Amino acid sequence: MGLTPPGHPAGGPSLLRGLDYSILQQCMHCGLCLPVCPTYDATLMERHSPRGRIALLRAVADGQLEMTPTLAREMYYCLGCFACMTACPAGVNYAEMFEAARAEAELSGKLENPLRRLVRSLTIGWLFMDVRRLKALGRLLRWYQISGVQQGLRRSGLLRLLPRRWQELEAMTPPVQPKWSAQIIPPVLPAVGQRRYRVALLTGCAQDILFSDVNRDTAEVLAANGCEVVTPPHQSCCGSLHAHNGELGRARELARRQLEQFPPENFDAIISNAGGCGSHLRHYSRLLGEDAQWAGQARAWDCKAQDIHEWLVRVGWRAPSGPQPSLRVAYHESCHLAHGQKIVAQPRALLRSIPGLELVELPESNWCCGSAGIYNVIQPDMARRLLERKLAHLRRLQVEVVATGNPGCLLQLINGARAAGMRLRVVHPITLLAEAYRREKVR
Amino acid sequence: MPLPASACDQLRQMFGAGEVLTAVEDLIPYSFDGTAALKQLPAAVVFAQNTAQVSDLLRWANHHRVPIVARGSGTGLSGGSVPVPNSIVLCLAKMNRVLEVDAANLTLLAEAGATTQAIAEAAGQAGLFYPPDPGSMKISTIGGNVAENSGGLRGLKYGVTRQYVMGLEVVLPDGEVMWTGNKCVKDVAGYSLRDLFIGSEGTLGVITQVLLKLLPKPQARKTMLASFARMEDAAAAVSAIIAAPIIPCTLEFLDRTTIHCVEDYAQIGLPLDCEALLLIETDGHPAAVAEEAAAMERICREQGAREVRVARDAGEADRLAAARRTAFSALARVGPTTILEDATVPRSELARMIRFVQQVAQKYQLRIGTFGHMGDGNLHPTCLTDERNAEEMHRVEEAFKEIFAEAIRLGGTITGEHGVGLAKKHILPQQTGGAQMRVMRELRRVLDPNGILNPGKLWD
Numbered sequence: 047m048g049l050t051p052p053g054h055p056a057g058g059p060s061l062l063r064g065l066d067y068s069i070l071q072q073c074m075h076c077g078l079c080l081p082v083c084p085t086y087d088a089t090l091m092e093r094h095s096p097r098g099r100i101a102l103l104r105a106v107a108d109g110q111l112e113m114t115p116t117l118a119r120e121m122y123y124c125l126g127c128f129a130c131m132t133a134c135p136a137g138v139n140y141a142e143m144f145e146a147a148r149a150e151a152e153l154s155g156k157l158e159n160p161l162r163r164l165v166r167s168l169t170i171g172w173l174f175m176d177v178r179r180l181k182a183l184g185r186l187l188r189w190y191q192i193s194g195v196q197q198g199l200r201r202s203g204l205l206r207l208l209p210r211r212w213q214e215l216e217a218m219t220p221p222v223q224p225k226w227s228a229q230i231i232p233p234v235l236p237a238v239g240q241r242r243y244r245v246a247l248l249t250g251c252a253q254d255i256l257f258s259d260v261n262r263d264t265a266e267v268l269a270a271n272g273c274e275v276v277t278p279p280h281q282s283c284c285g286s287l288h289a290h291n292g293e294l295g296r297a298r299e300l301a302r303r304q305l306e307q308f309p310p311e312n313f314d315a316i317i318s319n320a321g322g323c324g325s326h327l328r329h330y331s332r333l334l335g336e337d338a339q340w341a342g343q344a345r346a347w348d349c350k351a352q353d354i355h356e357w358l359v360r361v362g363w364r365a366p367s368g369p370q371p372s373l374r375v376a377y378h379e380s381c382h383l384a385h386g387q388k389i390v391a392q393p394r395a396l397l398r399s400i401p402g403l404e405l406v407e408l409p410e411s412n413w414c415c416g417s418a419g420i421y422n423v424i425q426p427d428m429a430r431r432l433l434e435r436k437l438a439h440l441r442r443l444q445v446e447v448v449a450t451g452n453p454g455c456l457l458q459l460i461n462g463a464r465a466a467g468m469r470l471r472v473v474h475p476i477t478l479l480a481e482a483y484r485r486e487k488v489r
Numbered sequence: 490m491p492l493p494a495s496a497c498d499q500l501r502q503m504f505g506a507g508e509v510l511t512a513v514e515d516l517i518p519y520s521f522d523g524t525a526a527l528k529q530l531p532a533a534v535v536f537a538q539n540t541a542q543v544s545d546l547l548r549w550a551n552h553h554r555v556p557i558v559a560r561g562s563g564t565g566l567s568g569g570s571v572p573v574p575n576s577i578v579l580c581l582a583k584m585n586r587v588l589e590v591d592a593a594n595l596t597l598l599a600e601a602g603a604t605t606q607a608i609a610e611a612a613g614q615a616g617l618f619y620p621p622d623p624g625s626m627k628i629s630t631i632g633g634n635v636a637e638n639s640g641g642l643r644g645l646k647y648g649v650t651r652q653y654v655m656g657l658e659v660v661l662p663d664g665e666v667m668w669t670g671n672k673c674v675k676d677v678a679g680y681s682l683r684d685l686f687i688g689s690e691g692t693l694g695v696i697t698q699v700l701l702k703l704l705p706k707p708q709a710r711k712t713m714l715a716s717f718a719r720m721e722d723a724a725a726a727v728s729a730i731i732a733a734p735i736i737p738c739t740l741e742f743l744d745r746t747t748i749h750c751v752e753d754y755a756q757i758g759l760p761l762d763c764e765a766l767l768l769i770e771t772d773g774h775p776a777a778v779a780e781e782a783a784a785m786e787r788i789c790r791e792q793g794a795r796e797v798r799v800a801r802d803a804g805e806a807d808r809l810a811a812a813r814r815t816a817f818s819a820l821a822r823v824g825p826t827t828i829l830e831d832a833t834v835p836r837s838e839l840a841r842m843i844r845f846v847q848q849v850a851q852k853y854q855l856r857i858g859t860f861g862h863m864g865d866g867n868l869h870p871t872c873l874t875d876e877r878n879a880e881e882m883h884r885v886e887e888a889f890k891e892i893f894a895e896a897i898r899l900g901g902t903i904t905g906e907h908g909v910g911l912a913k914k915h916i917l918p919q920q921t922g923g924a925q926m927r928v929m930r931e932l933r934r935v936l937d938p939n940g941i942l943n944p945g946k947l948w949d
Contacts, residue, residue, distance in 0.1 A: 135815035135819040137822050166511075
């Protein structure tokens, strides 16, 4: 169950030194990444900027600097929002450096302490390696939430006896769905009308437990647009959590499982509705490039992996019709959709196609909300600042609904709005589309 | 060499513990600016919050003979803010307030660390206009703009930063704080010391506040893009526009390599099958704009433009200009090291200079992409190379020597807007001649007798 062994093998291989040097060299330190980097914006310190981090990583690759605790912590201070990649005219592949650097940070053991090791082993190393374990925890959480225990505890004030950090974590416990995806989505959902495509639907790990309704909506929207939707009931995590947290070995293992379960040649597309997962899913060939057995499959997979918004726009979707309620909706861009996958126009186009829906542009819509995977758990202060900034924009817009295409952002905004006492529905864009289709049928 | 512990303590007393950085992980990110292949670790980095702290630091540094390198966002392109050995980097990025917009006097007062973008926006909100717009305006700071006398895309009609500086607060090397200039349009009292500090590259004093001149916002603007099959035709079109005589606000030029890189990044539909593109913008009174735009479109066609595309709306115009701003960085897609130069010639010599750059590239077998502010004669021949290839780097050096010699021979300059810094100090005497070098040296010695401000920059 232990994670990567502590301690950097003396003189052993360095992931950064092994990285294609031209990736590091690509940064010409022009500084155009600085104004879009949330951590630089907050501190105005170069070390907290992409340009500064790259300089440090290059120093490691050059052998001028060892992986130090400060640098390791710095890589976890970075949100991994990749706004810098959108801003970078030179095309620097920060994502690859970021993953390698976090992996090297883990390999070096510089962040090791017993508690961190235990928590990481339990979560990244155990819980998220098998969705059945996650679901068991989900059941427990669900019981806690609906049995009245949570309500009782929250009301009683007993929670205030916990340390502040624990109280905050308790407040972040997400509402668990009553049913998992497999219970509400058939393994094969036929296309409505003529079948145009055959697609696989990834139900995800946390997504399956917290937002199985979004998965169901996704399947229905796909079917409504001529796709036969294949959704195997037992799926595993895609490995993005692992890759983004320095566990490349486990990420590879999970990627191989995916390739086994979803041979790309069997589908026209493999659909994800989670921005963070999607941006990882399109790079399996980067992950498995050295793996002779899987490299070819991984390349094929990368071409088939599609975000739901992207796929619908690509194949042409049907705009919902009929009288629909009027609704003012803002769109918050998930970082990994906007910056990781460059999917910006598609979700907006889908939303605009819903009659009665007024899409209101959210200022700084592609500025990170602070969720950033598990960032809000490990860097609560920075995450809170970003959440407050996001909520302030939403408050000024006075919209009823905010749509966003990533479970992390959904949770962050749901919790944020609740804590701030805001009347705001936080929803996946595809859910709005699915609801509009359903209203057609009622009519 | 690290600073002695006692010095660190004194700095922490002056600035507060969190504002003094000495860890190697903090020094490495401050060891460079936007200039390629120049790097030097400082001994410490300090963040000033106000002028008094800058004054305290300089008094202390002057006493202890510690070199100080002032810095904003580090976007400079001549090594002006690259640390010198054993120096303290004084970062002004946190002094970033726009203090006042005075619409009655058409001025704006800002702290040195305010970004050019923030200044342009503050002016814009008051219905006014701050014309200088270096390519890096989103992040470059106004103090740096003044210290390097930055230019930008509108230099042709509106000039460089110097034309907009009405006053400065400067901390002198001995720590004394001085104000030079004021809100008067006319002020001829004494030497123009303000002008002395503009473009002084952090060697005569540290600029802490800047009083800027603003203009009324132009009522109308028109942007167009003309593509040419031959470089000579584009150059001829520029000459014909200037001779017409029309002074557009922007007349930018991109060669084939640059066009491809920019399009690769920005994906705005630039034509990829031409040798040269001109990005042209005119602004001012609507009637004048319409007339000038029509005349320039006609001139471009007469000079053999294959296509002239007029931006449909402000959004498209902004996208085109924004794409041009990224040219320098976008070129990095081609070669790992991008050495951007800043040779400028009188406008009548443009076509000749561009041809010369091409010949030199061929002679030394280098990839040199050229883009620049064609309307003001400011070219950015940019070499796409790899700093790890020592032999090629040597050829790059030789090639640029020839390019600069030619620029000087044509009556031009070794830098139109980036400054001399470290990158070009070896050729500065060639351009200025002995008497000017002597006067400059003496001025610097008088102001900074102990040589604590940015030593080794401009000259050794």
